[in-house]
Amino acid sequence: MRQHRVPLILLAYLAIFPLGAVVPGVLGVLQKAASVFPEWLQVYLLWFTDTYLLNLMILVLMWVTIGSAWNLIAGYTGQVSFGDAAFFGTGAYAAGLLSTKLGLSAWWGFLVGGPLAVLVAFPFGWICFRLRGAYFALATLALNEVMRHIATIWQSLTKGMVGIMIMPTFVSKLPYYYIALGLAVLSIVCIEIVVNSRWGYYFISIREDQDAAESMGIDTHYYKMVSLCIAACLTGLAGAFWMNYNGSIDPRSVFSLHDISIMAILVGIVGGVSTTYGPAVGAFIMVAVSEVFRTGGFGMLEGLARMTNSPATEVVAKYVKEAHALSFGLLVIVIILFLPNGVVGDWPRLKRALWPWSGKKA
Amino acid sequence: MFFEAHHIVKHFGGLSAVGGVSFRVDKGEIFGLIGPNGSGKTTIFNLINGFHSLSHGEIFFEGARISGLKTHEICRRGIGRTFQVVKPLKRMTVLDNVIASAFLRSRTKSQAIDLAEETIEFCGLGPCRDKPAGGLPIASRKRLEIARALATKPKLLLLDETAAGLNHTELEEAIELISRIRTAGVTIIIVEHIMKVIMTISDRILAINHGLAITEGTPKEVATHPEVITAYLGADYVA
Amino acid sequence: MEVFFQTLVAGVLKGGLYALIGLGMALIMGVMGIINLAHGQLMMVAMYITFVLFHYLGVDPYRALPISMVSLFLLGIFIQKFLLNPLMKVESILPENQVLMTVGIGIVLTETARFIFSSNFRSVMTSYSTAVFFVGGISFSVALCFAFLCAILLTAGMFWFLLKTDLGRCIRAVAQDNEAARLMGVNAERIKVLTMGIGAMLVAAAGTMLMPVYYLFPDIGGPFTRKAFVITILGGLGSTVGAIFGGLTLGLVEAFGATYIGMDYEDMLGLIIFILVLLFLPGGFKRLTKV
Numbered sequence: 001m002r003q004h005r006v007p008l009i010l011l012a013y014l015a016i017f018p019l020g021a022v023v024p025g026v027l028g029v030l031q032k033a034a035s036v037f038p039e040w041l042q043v044y045l046l047w048f049t050d051t052y053l054l055n056l057m058i059l060v061l062m063w064v065t066i067g068s069a070w071n072l073i074a075g076y077t078g079q080v081s082f083g084d085a086a087f088f089g090t091g092a093y094a095a096g097l098l099s100t101k102l103g104l105s106a107w108w109g110f111l112v113g114g115p116l117a118v119l120v121a122f123p124f125g126w127i128c129f130r131l132r133g134a135y136f137a138l139a140t141l142a143l144n145e146v147m148r149h150i151a152t153i154w155q156s157l158t159k160g161m162v163g164i165m166i167m168p169t170f171v172s173k174l175p176y177y178y179i180a181l182g183l184a185v186l187s188i189v190c191i192e193i194v195v196n197s198r199w200g201y202y203f204i205s206i207r208e209d210q211d212a213a214e215s216m217g218i219d220t221h222y223y224k225m226v227s228l229c230i231a232a233c234l235t236g237l238a239g240a241f242w243m244n245y246n247g248s249i250d251p252r253s254v255f256s257l258h259d260i261s262i263m264a265i266l267v268g269i270v271g272g273v274s275t276t277y278g279p280a281v282g283a284f285i286m287v288a289v290s291e292v293f294r295t296g297g298f299g300m301l302e303g304l305a306r307m308t309n310s311p312a313t314e315v316v317a318k319y320v321k322e323a324h325a326l327s328f329g330l331l332v333i334v335i336i337l338f339l340p341n342g343v344v345g346d347w348p349r350l351k352r353a354l355w356p357w358s359g360k361k362a
Numbered sequence: 363m364f365f366e367a368h369h370i371v372k373h374f375g376g377l378s379a380v381g382g383v384s385f386r387v388d389k390g391e392i393f394g395l396i397g398p399n400g401s402g403k404t405t406i407f408n409l410i411n412g413f414h415s416l417s418h419g420e421i422f423f424e425g426a427r428i429s430g431l432k433t434h435e436i437c438r439r440g441i442g443r444t445f446q447v448v449k450p451l452k453r454m455t456v457l458d459n460v461i462a463s464a465f466l467r468s469r470t471k472s473q474a475i476d477l478a479e480e481t482i483e484f485c486g487l488g489p490c491r492d493k494p495a496g497g498l499p500i501a502s503r504k505r506l507e508i509a510r511a512l513a514t515k516p517k518l519l520l521l522d523e524t525a526a527g528l529n530h531t532e533l534e535e536a537i538e539l540i541s542r543i544r545t546a547g548v549t550i551i552i553v554e555h556i557m558k559v560i561m562t563i564s565d566r567i568l569a570i571n572h573g574l575a576i577t578e579g580t581p582k583e584v585a586t587h588p589e590v591i592t593a594y595l596g597a598d599y600v601a
Numbered sequence: 602m603e604v605f606f607q608t609l610v611a612g613v614l615k616g617g618l619y620a621l622i623g624l625g626m627a628l629i630m631g632v633m634g635i636i637n638l639a640h641g642q643l644m645m646v647a648m649y650i651t652f653v654l655f656h657y658l659g660v661d662p663y664r665a666l667p668i669s670m671v672s673l674f675l676l677g678i679f680i681q682k683f684l685l686n687p688l689m690k691v692e693s694i695l696p697e698n699q700v701l702m703t704v705g706i707g708i709v710l711t712e713t714a715r716f717i718f719s720s721n722f723r724s725v726m727t728s729y730s731t732a733v734f735f736v737g738g739i740s741f742s743v744a745l746c747f748a749f750l751c752a753i754l755l756t757a758g759m760f761w762f763l764l765k766t767d768l769g770r771c772i773r774a775v776a777q778d779n780e781a782a783r784l785m786g787v788n789a790e791r792i793k794v795l796t797m798g799i800g801a802m803l804v805a806a807a808g809t810m811l812m813p814v815y816y817l818f819p820d821i822g823g824p825f826t827r828k829a830f831v832i833t834i835l836g837g838l839g840s841t842v843g844a845i846f847g848g849l850t851l852g853l854v855e856a857f858g859a860t861y862i863g864m865d866y867e868d869m870l871g872l873i874i875f876i877l878v879l880l881f882l883p884g885g886f887k888r889l890t891k892v
Contacts, residue, residue: 080701134636142872205462215434217466218434219434322715326708329707340694
């Protein structure tokens with residue numbers, strides 16, 4: 001239990017503080033509770049009383065789910081998926097279509113989205129896992145594209161590029177926050193249980209040496225499928241959540257190679273593949289990075305430009321906003337070169353680099 | 363019949379790696395397979411455990427045909443193997459390596475752990491059980507191969523050059539381990555380059571060259587067979 | 602019948618260029634053992650070089666061919682030497698980190714192009730861009746015919762290089778057995794750098810020659826990367842001969858698909874081929890010939 005202590009404390013914090021944002025009276029209690037801490041810390045403790053930050057945290061939690069799922073198939077099982085968007089989009093469309101075509105609540109998407117993503121993953125995995133090598137990675141890329149094409153071309157069902165729009169159920173962000181939190185906890189717990197069971201041992205054996213795994217009596221084809229289906233299911237759930245939260249989807253956004261598939265990989269590798277909490281750390285970092293670029297340093301650069309009236313800063317602000325995707329590419333390169341096992345996996349090394357004096361004793 | 367390979371043939375492209383070899387192995391014996399480099403010994407192992415598919419011929423184990431089955435199914439039937447080029451699961455500890463293997467015959471994780479620990483002790487890997495398998499010295503890696511194969515509780519064990527690269531004491535230990543495995547009731551087919559090992563522990567030996575059987579018999583018969591001496595051992599072995 | 606032959610011609614001409622793209626990809630696949638997912642993006646860079654030379658300096662695309670090829674050769678060398686080769690020494694859990702690296706490189710190239718040239722469509726309008734000649738009622742695009750001839754010449758030159766020169770033999774040796782080649786004294790790292798350069802150079806040639814009859818925008822790399830990997834899968838991973846047949850096949854399939862099924866499905870068709878190959882011919886054309 002000891003290695004879970006810090007995450008559990010964080011979880012408790014995540015569970016309590018957002019209440020302050022909406023529930024009257026709670027904020028006061030929280031402020032009182034927080035006031036025992038030094039002033040600079042209070043800002044961070046009361047972080048979640050702001051809806052904008054709540055929105056970001058919902059994104060982080062959704063990416064925790066997707067990143068953890070990617071980590072299971074790529075990090076633990078060693079079958080790197082370049083097309084998580086295929087499962088994410090399937091889940092999202094499942095939820096959306098339930099609402100527009102069957103008139104059901106999009107929340108039923110949680111029941112249908114996961115299984116439907118598995119339904120996509122199953123035949124796909126069955127074909128691809130018969131072959132070794134780069135086939136799976138390539139095939140996931142192809143699957144990503146195929147699904148996007150289908151969603152675009154099948155206009156009678158999906159309305160093509162127009163996409164699907166539904167009315168959000170809640171005005172407040174708070175219910176979504178707790179659903180996302182539940183989903184993130186569910187996926188981490190679920191994967192932690194799987195990894196520590198027979199399946200987990202088999203997955204890692206397959207990653208380390210497929211020939212050895214086979215001759216240890218492991219049906220590598222079958223267990224790769226198991227891993228892929230679990231990952232697809234969780235990713236599909238995240239997709240269904242996204243439909244409900246965002247209210248609108250279209251083929252380009254939910255089947256996006258950059259914004260979903262590559263982002264999922266980044267969340268995994270930045271945090272650390274094959275670690276329990278790596279994807280959680282990665283999700284936090286990646287949403288922050290992406291938000292910093294999207295908003296031009298939370299609007300600070302623009303503010304600076306207005307204040308100083310300097311055209312140069314304005315240009316910088318403009319470029320920073322445009323560099324959003326570029327930053328992702330650079331980040332991939334830098335992480336793979338210098339932190340191949342992510343922040344969590346390479347933590348001892350990172351710690352030595354950041355605080356050279358702290359490692360002296362060990 | 364415990365184990366029988368019936369006229370097995372394997373072609374790679376136009377090349378024939380194994381050209382029709384037949385042999386039987388009885389329960390409880392140690393069956394040696396010798397031959398110069400590239401004579402097809404490892405290919406025979408790969409055919410038995412299903413890594414390669416047979417071009418012709420059949421393989422039977424405990425009365426049932428196993429040729430055509432997948433590798434993991436063959437392992438489930440009770441044939442374990444080690445690799446000449448060792449394949450440790452590098453980033454797992456020695457214990458985890460063996461646990462992963464022990465799951466085959468265990469229903470729960472605690473059973474698997476018990477079986478794995480028992481196997482590790484049996485193979486004398488106790489001192490390094492919590493070390494990552496990637497960093498082990500060669501002798502321990504070879505033992506890990508054996509431990510992993512044993513944890514699947516095989517009835518027939520295929521040992522591929524378990525003694526290669528070991529020094530004198532390690533060699534003695536390896537021989538001792540193999541005979542203990544036999545005492546535990548496991549039948550063994552062994553491929554070995556080091557004559558000292560194979561001549562001392564085998565009950566019967568099959569000599570092959572260029573994928574064809576030369577002769578079969580007791581170590582003494584094989585060692586004195588003229589064709590074996592010229593084709594494989596070299597004239598000075600007899601002297 | 603005329604439509605059929607017209608489609609056939611269009612498919613073969615396009616296939617010639619695809620073969621060139623596939624050839625570079627197959628070389629890289631063979632030597633490095635990885636799929637280069639920045640292949641189309643490299644082509645995009647070559648196309649922008651051609652565009653800039655034409656638009657600002659008035660250099661004819663065919664004159665720009667050597668310049669873009671040499672530039673991309675250098676870019677390929679840079680990528681391999683400083684981004685991919687160092688990964689060999691990195692202890693990483695993820696097995697596909699080199700492939701992932703090429704994805705990162707692809708994004709950086711695309712976004713840098715967007716930074717400089719914005720997302721607008723560009724094209725190079727030359728006097729011969731729309732020129733055609735007719736043979737028996739079937740029109741041949743002058744530019745595409747020229748490109749096809751160049752593709753054949755380059756392919757032939759490439760095979761001569763691989764089969765007859767020492768350097769080419771070294772490349773083939775590394776592709777066949779990296780470890781053995783290393784033991785024979787081949788500097789595998791240098792060969793990899795060279796191969797990446799050559800692969801980038803070939804795809805640059807294809808890009809530049811496509812420029813007079815095609816349009817250009819930063820995201821054009823992605824579809825071409827996909828085409829390149831469909832070609833390599835079709836031909837058999839790492840098979841250079843297979844890549845040529847794969848390229849021609851893809852060109853034909855796309856042309857016939859566009860004529861008889863509809864333009865919308867062009868991209869889909871490549872992916873459908875990919876899935877069919879995985880299902881029925883794992884190993885691609887290489888499997889059929891056992892070359």
